[in-house]
Amino acid sequence: MATLGSISIFIALVVAIYTTIAAWVGARRNLPELLASARNGIFAHAALMTVAIGVIVVALYTRDFALALVANSTSRDLQTIYTITALWSNQAGSLLFWSWILSLYSAIVVALKWQSDRAPLSFGGVHPDAGRAQDGSHALMPYVVATLMALQTFFAFMLAFISSPFARWWMRGGQTIMALFPPAGATPFVPADGQGLNPLLQHPAMALHPPLLYLGYVGFTIPFAFAIAALVSGKLGPAWLRATRRWTIAPWLFLSIGLLLGGRWAYDVLGWGGYWGWDPVENAAFMPWLAGTAFLHSVMVQERKGMLKVWNMGLVIITFSLVLFGTFLTRSGVIQSVHAFAESDIGAWFLTFIAGVTLAATFLLFTRLKDLKSERDIDALLSREAFFLLNNLLFIGASFAVLWGTIYPLFSEIVYGQKLTVGAPYFNQVTAPIFSAVLLAMAIIPLIGWSGVTRAKLLQKIALPAALALVLAAITFAFGVRDWIPLGGYLLAFFVITTTLIEIVQGARARARNTGEFILAALKNLIARDRRRYGGYLIHVAVAMMGVGIIGSQVYATDATRALTRGESMDVRGYTLTYENLSPNFPSGEAQVTSASVAVSREGKRVATLSPARAFYGRQGEWETTPAILSSPQEDLYLIIAGWEDNFATVTFRAYVNPLVFWLWFGGLCLMLSTLIAAWPDAREMERARVASAVAETARA
Amino acid sequence: MATVSVPEVKPDGGFLPRQTKILLGAFVILGALGFFIFSSLQGNQQYFLTLAEMKAKGDLATKQAVRVGGNLAPNTTHINSKDVTAEFALTDGANMLPVVYKGILPDTFEKSTQVIAEGKLGNDGVFHASLVLAKCPSKYDPSKIEWHDSAQAGNLDYKP
Numbered sequence: 001m002a003t004l005g006s007i008s009i010f011i012a013l014v015v016a017i018y019t020t021i022a023a024w025v026g027a028r029r030n031l032p033e034l035l036a037s038a039r040n041g042i043f044a045h046a047a048l049m050t051v052a053i054g055v056i057v058v059a060l061y062t063r064d065f066a067l068a069l070v071a072n073s074t075s076r077d078l079q080t081i082y083t084i085t086a087l088w089s090n091q092a093g094s095l096l097f098w099s100w101i102l103s104l105y106s107a108i109v110v111a112l113k114w115q116s117d118r119a120p121l122s123f124g125g126v127h128p129d130a131g132r133a134q135d136g137s138h139a140l141m142p143y144v145v146a147t148l149m150a151l152q153t154f155f156a157f158m159l160a161f162i163s164s165p166f167a168r169w170w171m172r173g174g175q176t177i178m179a180l181f182p183p184a185g186a187t188p189f190v191p192a193d194g195q196g197l198n199p200l201l202q203h204p205a206m207a208l209h210p211p212l213l214y215l216g217y218v219g220f221t222i223p224f225a226f227a228i229a230a231l232v233s234g235k236l237g238p239a240w241l242r243a244t245r246r247w248t249i250a251p252w253l254f255l256s257i258g259l260l261l262g263g264r265w266a267y268d269v270l271g272w273g274g275y276w277g278w279d280p281v282e283n284a285a286f287m288p289w290l291a292g293t294a295f296l297h298s299v300m301v302q303e304r305k306g307m308l309k310v311w312n313m314g315l316v317i318i319t320f321s322l323v324l325f326g327t328f329l330t331r332s333g334v335i336q337s338v339h340a341f342a343e344s345d346i347g348a349w350f351l352t353f354i355a356g357v358t359l360a361a362t363f364l365l366f367t368r369l370k371d372l373k374s375e376r377d378i379d380a381l382l383s384r385e386a387f388f389l390l391n392n393l394l395f396i397g398a399s400f401a402v403l404w405g406t407i408y409p410l411f412s413e414i415v416y417g418q419k420l421t422v423g424a425p426y427f428n429q430v431t432a433p434i435f436s437a438v439l440l441a442m443a444i445i446p447l448i449g450w451s452g453v454t455r456a457k458l459l460q461k462i463a464l465p466a467a468l469a470l471v472l473a474a475i476t477f478a479f480g481v482r483d484w485i486p487l488g489g490y491l492l493a494f495f496v497i498t499t500t501l502i503e504i505v506q507g508a509r510a511r512a513r514n515t516g517e518f519i520l521a522a523l524k525n526l527i528a529r530d531r532r533r534y535g536g537y538l539i540h541v542a543v544a545m546m547g548v549g550i551i552g553s554q555v556y557a558t559d560a561t562r563a564l565t566r567g568e569s570m571d572v573r574g575y576t577l578t579y580e581n582l583s584p585n586f587p588s589g590e591a592q593v594t595s596a597s598v599a600v601s602r603e604g605k606r607v608a609t610l611s612p613a614r615a616f617y618g619r620q621g622e623w624e625t626t627p628a629i630l631s632s633p634q635e636d637l638y639l640i641i642a643g644w645e646d647n648f649a650t651v652t653f654r655a656y657v658n659p660l661v662f663w664l665w666f667g668g669l670c671l672m673l674s675t676l677i678a679a680w681p682d683a684r685e686m687e688r689a690r691v692a693s694a695v696a697e698t699a700r701a
Numbered sequence: 702m703a704t705v706s707v708p709e710v711k712p713d714g715g716f717l718p719r720q721t722k723i724l725l726g727a728f729v730i731l732g733a734l735g736f737f738i739f740s741s742l743q744g745n746q747q748y749f750l751t752l753a754e755m756k757a758k759g760d761l762a763t764k765q766a767v768r769v770g771g772n773l774a775p776n777t778t779h780i781n782s783k784d785v786t787a788e789f790a791l792t793d794g795a796n797m798l799p800v801v802y803k804g805i806l807p808d809t810f811e812k813s814t815q816v817i818a819e820g821k822l823g824n825d826g827v828f829h830a831s832l833v834l835a836k837c838p839s840k841y842d843p844s845k846i847e848w849h850d851s852a853q854a855g856n857l858d859y860k861p
Contacts, residue, residue: 200808271808378723386723393727397734404738409749419749421768423819423832426745430737561805563783623808642805643782652782654805 002067005055006166006180012048013156015041020149027142027233038145039114045152046107049100053087056096056165060086066190068167068178069093075196075619077590081207086197088210091346092165097211098327099155101218106148109222113243114141140240143229151221154353163346199591199617199624205265213258213285217323219251220292224320224361227313231364236371241299241312246679248296253675255289260668271625271640273559273656275664278427283406284326287399291319294395301385304450306375308385310365311392313372317361322399324354329406383452387445394438401430428554432485439492439547442540443499465498472498481556489551496544500537507534527677535678542674545667552660553636561642563652572655575637576601577610584648591615591624596641596651600630612653614641633666635659747819752796755822762822769828770817771798773810780806787833791816802830810835 019041026034056069060083065071073086073093087093159165170177170186177183200206223244230240262282263275276282295315301308328350378385404411405422412420447453447461473491481487504523512522527534560572564579571577581597595613599606610628617624630637638656645652717725748758748767755762755769762769771791777799778789787806791798800818810816813835820830 272805377720379719381719381722381726386726389723389727390730393730393734397731401734401738401741404742408742408746412746420746421749422742422745422747426741429745430741433737434734561785563785621812623811625808640805642785643780645782650783652785654785 001055001059001064002166002168005052005059006160006164008048008052008055009156009159009164009166012045012052013153013160015045015048016149016153016156019045020146020153023142023146023149027146035142038142038149039110041149042103042106042110042145045149046103049096049103052159052165053096053100056087056093057084060084063194065192065194066168066188067165068169069165071169071191071194073194073197075194075590078194078197079202079589082197082202085201085207085210088214089197089201092159092163092167094210094214094330095155095158095163095346096165097214098218099152099159101214102148102152102155102221105218105222106145106152109148109247110141110145113138113144139235140226140229140233140243143232144225147225147228147232148221151225151357158346158349162349196590196617196619199615199620199622200269203265203269205261205268209258209261209265212254212261216251216253216255216258217285217288217327219247219254220288220319220323222247222251223295224316227316228361228364231313231361231368234368234371236309236368238303238306241302245299248292248299249675249679252289252292252296253672253679255285255292256668256675257672259285259289260665260672264665267661268627268629269624271627273557273627273638273640273654273658275553275661278402278405278424280406281330283402283427284329287402287406288319288322288326290395290399290402291315291322294392294399295319297388297395298392301388305385307378308389308392309372309374310369311389313365313368315392315396317358317365318396318399320361321354321358322403324350324357328354380452382448382455382458384445384448384450387441387448391438391441391445394434394441398431398434398438401434402427405430432489435547436489436492439489439496439544442543443492443495446500446503446537446540462499465502466495468498468502469494483555486551486555490548493544493547493551496547497541500540500544504534504537531680532678535674535676535680538674538677539671542667542670545663545670547667549660549662549664549667553658553664556659557656559654559656561652561654563645563650565650570653570655572637573657574602575655575657577639577653577655579651579653580609582648582651585616588615590619591617594641594644594648595626596653598628598639598653600637610637610639612639612641614643631662633660633662636661749817752791752793752798755798756796760822762828763824764821766819766821766831768817768819769798770815771796772814773816778811789816791818791828798828799826800828800830800833802833804831804833806833807835 019038022034022041023038025031026038056067058064059067059070060074061080063070063074063076063078063083069090069092070086073089074083078086088097164180167178167180169189169191170179170183171189172183172186176189177186179186182188226240226244226247230236259282262285266277267273267275295312298308298312298315302312328347378389380386405426409419409421412418443465444458444462447458453461469491472494473487476490477487481490504526508519508523508526511517511526512519515522515525517525558573560570562570564570566579566582569576569578578599578601579596580599582594583596584594585592586594593613593615595611598610598612600608600610608630610630612628613626615624615626616622625640627638627640629639636656636658638658640654642652642654644650747765748761750758750762750767750769752769752771755767761767769791771793774790774792774797778787780787785803785805787802787804789800789802791800800820802818802820807813810833815835817834818828818830819832819834820828822828
């Protein structure tokens with residue numbers, strides 16, 4: 001079985017090289033047969049990668065410890081679901097996973113976008129409809145294929161020679177060696193049991209968080225490939241942008257969910273009461289998200305007005321470089337992090353690859369600068385495009401500030417010969433003003449139409465939402481928020497919510513007046529007619545809610561720690577916590593669990609019982625703290641067991657009160673749903689597609 | 702890329718051409734961003750020292766907070782849960798640094814080999830940490846796994 005897997009990888013490498021060349025030569029020399037063969041190369045590669053990953057999944061499921069990957073990251077008593085998720089808990093497995101997802105994405109893109117006239121052999125009954133082909137993306141496809149496969153060549157090479165998922169353990173002179181091919185004089189070594197999965201990763205969120213991040217990361221490869229195809233072929237029209245619109249919003253959504261789940265996982269599992277620590281690996285996922293957000297916005301300016309063309313190309317290249325850099329950070333251990341794998345030999349390869357890709361793409365962009373002239377200039381300061389440019393500068397600025405803090409230890413070591421680091425205070429201090437400005441832009445932009453707005457009209461439009469936001473801020477003030485920085489933050493978040501909601505309601509009322517529909521029906525139809533716009537607005541509201549949650553929990557969190565004997569109580573911000581009972585060292589699965597039962601009361605009334613726990617995983621020799629959380633829209637009470645003394649005579653508890661953190665998760669959920677609304681094809685778009693296909697039919701006739 | 706357009710006199714126009722205004726605006730924003738990064742860096746950067754470097758820097762660590770990284774010295778960890786204090790020592794083979802930390806150690810601490818502590822050095826030579834990060838470099842690194850033999854496998858050791 002394992003042989004089948006490693007052979008698949010080697011063939012995939014050959015196929016990737018062949019397809020790159022075939023697509024390139026076929027496009028340059030216009031050889032339809034070669035292009036058809038390149039198209040099939042994409043499918044063959046996806047099939048081979050699927051075989052390889054299938055072999056690994058079966059090996060993990062059956063716990064075939066002959067494979068080092070399985071022996072190193074699972075054990076016999078590991079729950080079945082986590083044997084599969086162990087795939088991405090190690091370096092080789094996660095590289096394989098990356099490459100596999102990209103191969104599937106590539107196959108889907110080719111199946112959807114490869115026009116039939118380019119592919120006389122129909123594959124699996126996929127006939128791209130004329131409406132899609134009309135976007136002109138078919139002319140780009142050969143170069144898209146070449147770009148994707150050139151990237152895949154790197155991954156296949158890494159998987160074949162540098163970090164093989166099919167490596168085994170070998171024994172030579174009492175020493176174990178991990179290798180794919182038998183080292184001279186070594187005999188195979190199969191451990192009786194594996195070393196188990198890190199207990200921190202045995203959590204439902206960890207089953208979803210890494211694959212979602214990967215779906216997001218890898219997804220940004222598709223717009224990148226289209227951008228490169230446009231640059232290489234010189235077909236710099238709007239086709240590449242239109243073809244990649246969903247290929248940008250989908251990865252963005254996946255990355256957003258991945259980030260949210262990661263935060264939720266940290267909150268539920270790590271036991272420090274927080275959800276975001278500016279860890280290099282968190283930053284690694286956040287940076288492409290920021291750059292991708294900038295791109296999502298600025299493409300609209302190019303679509304509408306033919307402006308910001310160079311900027312958009314640049315953003316795609318930056319986003320993809322940050323994706324590769326993020327993969328590199330997580331997989332190479334070059335920067336100290338809780339997530340990162342140990343420093344390893346893939347680092348140098350990866351760094352060379354990133355530098356190569358970024359430089360080549362930037363060089364290509366420079367050769368095409370002349371052809372990417374803006375069709376017009378920004379003709380008013382109070383225009384969407386000017387504000388979108390502002391939004392872009394802010395997002396790229398935030399991305400750069402985070403990048404700078406992340407690589408600062410490396411930079412300072414190289415430049416000053418002395419490692420200097422920055423922690424959370426740097427990141428909070430530098431991003432707070434940037435994100436405040438982002439909120440302000442989010443509040444104002446919906447009020448400015450594509451055709452611009454006069455100052456008087458804007459002021460008139462702002463008056464009502466601004467007044468409402470001020471009232472809400474005043475209420476917040478009355479509730480005791482007296483520091484001007486968080487108060488300003490709340491005001492901006494409220495401002496976003498009031499402007500956006502008023503804008504939506506006014507649209508619905510106007511529609512109701514014109515069509516005679518009932519207001520709710522008008523609202524529904526308004527959104528359905530232009531999902532992209534109104535979905536986007538709803539995303540803004542969701543982000544503002546998340547902002548409220550972040551400000552509240554970052555600025556006003558409190559905690560208290562006390563050692564209690566049974567029956568004793570501690571107080572934290574209006575809560576009285578009474579330690580009632582303990583169940584020490586209870587065996588549960590792989591672990592020994594000690595859990596306490598703590599009564600929570602407010603104003604003398606018992607409101608809940610919390611059961612924080614601490615588990616000891618003997619095999620890994622590791623502790624895991626399981627917090628108990630009492631959550632409400634107002635605040636979370638978050639309780640952990642910090643330790644115990646004298647054979648459980650006293651148990652030390654730490655309680656955190658995190659105000660408004662509920663809104664972070666709730667806003668996150670709204671963000672996901674709103675993104676789905678924005679990404680779904682809307683009535684107008686379908687109409688456009690119908691017209692386009694009719695035009696195509698006429699042209700053919 | 703600045704296209705010089707003829708300045709038109711419009712109610713919101715003013716003296717400068719719009720393109721120039723927009724460019725100026727962009728520069729102001731970029732300048733502000735640069736300033737934010739620079740000023741945040743100034744206030745928050747810390748030396749990240751090895752034990753030997755800290756020794757070589759003399760009393761630097763008594764004056765400002767630093768991060769110091771080293772190996773956790775075996776059998777030096779004492780956790781007092783009652784007042785949530787931990788004591789341990791960092792070593793690089795040649796030097797030993799006793800550390801006191803008031804707080805909860807990360808869950809991975811007991812298995813960790815490399816530890817980073819952030820704080821100040823007291824006059825008593827004890828490092829008073831305000832933050833402790835534990836790293837287990839061997840945890841995910843399969844090449845460092847020491848398999849005993851197949852009978853014992855399952856109770857594995859890691860070699861730092």
